[in-house]
Amino acid sequence: MKKVLEQFGVEYLQILKEDGSIDEHLMPKLTSKQIKEMYKAMVLARIFDNKLLALQRQGSVGTIAQSTGQEASAVGSAFALEKNDFIFPSFRESGALLYRGLPMDNIIRVFGWDERGAKAENVNAFTMSIPVATHLLHAVGYGMACNIKNDKKVIMAYFGDGATSEGDFHEAMNFAGVFNAPVVFICQNNQFAISMPREKQTKAKSLAQKAIAYGFRGIQVDGNDVFAVYSAAKDAADNARKGRGPTLIECYTYRIADHTTSDDASKYRTEKELNEWKKKDPIDRLRKYMEKKKLWNKKDEGKLVKELQDSVNKAAEKAMAIEKPDIEDIFKYMYKEMTNELKEELNDLKESLKYEA
């Protein structure tokens, strides 16, 4: 006997087109105020990114990973969450983190070689994970804990297209499915993992379809369309909150900047391709929509940009003014209580610093 066991489809969603027009039927419920809030968060992410780059160029912070071009994916997804929900960011998620309330100076300090920046209370976000894909399991474990405790939180985990090739991606998706964890996986398919194009990560046509094999929903959205990202994320979050388990959302977008400030993307991609994608800019697109709807004008724009630039500059000044940490800090956080061995080693270090001085 031969029969079809199951048949699958993969959805794609776009609501806001490049010219700023929308598909009215698909448009999620959003007030004008909310739309402006989204716009503000996206512009902040862009301005903040540029500031980080400037700080890096002048040597005030180390290597940074910019998210230019991915603002709609970061903000649209985070916008679907409630205050008590929890996010697990990768290293390229300033947009989502800032929207969640992580103070700008914290992020600047983390990239500026100061671990203390990672500590920010009441943000409901985990510290960023540098090892690709490993944090997806933490997100799933956190979600499993919510299930165990009947805590109706939604957990959102961010990662790139390259991350989907890692074993931990598989294990996280699999555990999430098996334990029905309330996790929304946000895959920022920005087309590259450093120099490696998306086609070299997997033969699959989409990343969204990977969810099917784990028994839950996957959807690809136009990642430069904040309404599509929000709509899919809101559905996924609602489902998770109602006990209907995880969702994978592939945000189809593009990394406009180099991979990090240590990278030169011109080695592996063309100017032409870059310019094509610049035309799809998520911020321009939303602004066009708002202007069409008479929600926004040049004056508003000028005012917003100035206001955000000022606050970003202030945050940078604040971050730069902070004094160097104590050497005790190297040892202090390895365990809740410093072990005798670490106390001895700290003394050793103090002695040798005395000698060096």
Add this chain to the structure above:
Amino acid sequence: MKLNMVEAINLALKQEMKKDGNVIVLGEDVGVDGGVFRVTEGLLKLYGEKRVLDTPLAESGIIGTSIGMAAYGLKPVAEVQFSGFMYPGFDQLISHASRIRNRSRGMFSCPMVVRAPYSGGIRALEHHSESMEAIYVHTPGLKVVIPSRPYDAKGLLISSIRDPDPVIFLEPKRVYRAIKEEVPEEEYTLPLGKCNVVKEGNEITVVSYGAMMKLVLEAVEKLENVSAEVIDVRTLSPLDDETIINSVKKTGRCVIVHEAPRSCGFAAEIIARINEKALLSLEAPVKRITGYDTVIPLAKLENEYLPSVKRIMHGIEEVLSF
């Protein structure tokens, strides 16, 4: 009551789960099956599917999700079926469990226990007999506990579960059913980071842990005329070197026994500490009686590879007659 190590650990898990609703047990076959060594037998029935999780077959998944649960505020006790299969999950230990407190400057922590049956002597398949404790000791931010007997296993496991930091709890499976001894029914703790002086003496210090402890005790018993001080390390990290140093200062001689490979093994660390803190008390070079820098052989040659009572006796005599 008289219990073997499997029963003692099982009792500790039952009691801690009863006492603290945040304690969760997870791993491969730990629920319905009660674990391949039956260490988690009966837990599922007592505490249900929400707290005893039969997981998919994935060690990174088990350890990685435990980290997420610990960050939430639960206390996961994860079982890795054999310590030889820890490596798929080792990345999660070295990259995250051990560093989250430091990375977040204390905002998040990782109070979890990873239990794994460990070390040789049970005529097992390849990958089921290794002693790789040194890699965990070498990982800053982890604690490493290895009990040698049922009484210790219960008290140390309870302390490990209550500890605010990640603990690797390695259970010598050769001891699992080999020693039966009096174990109090009520809960008790034994301090982490403290060596146990099992037998006092003044001619030579013998340091060991895990399954080798039984052999060491047999060896010193046979050496009737030797006054040996026997120290069970119990917690390899953080190491209570004070107890070892004080003993070596008293005896002037020391032998260290472990079945793990020799180079960069735990004995090397103890010798370094003795050199730093008690060199002038030494009357003979410190001797290591260990496994070799090879893959541990299968059962046909395992007895030759592992330190034996005779080899330990011979080593002690050698150091005494230096």
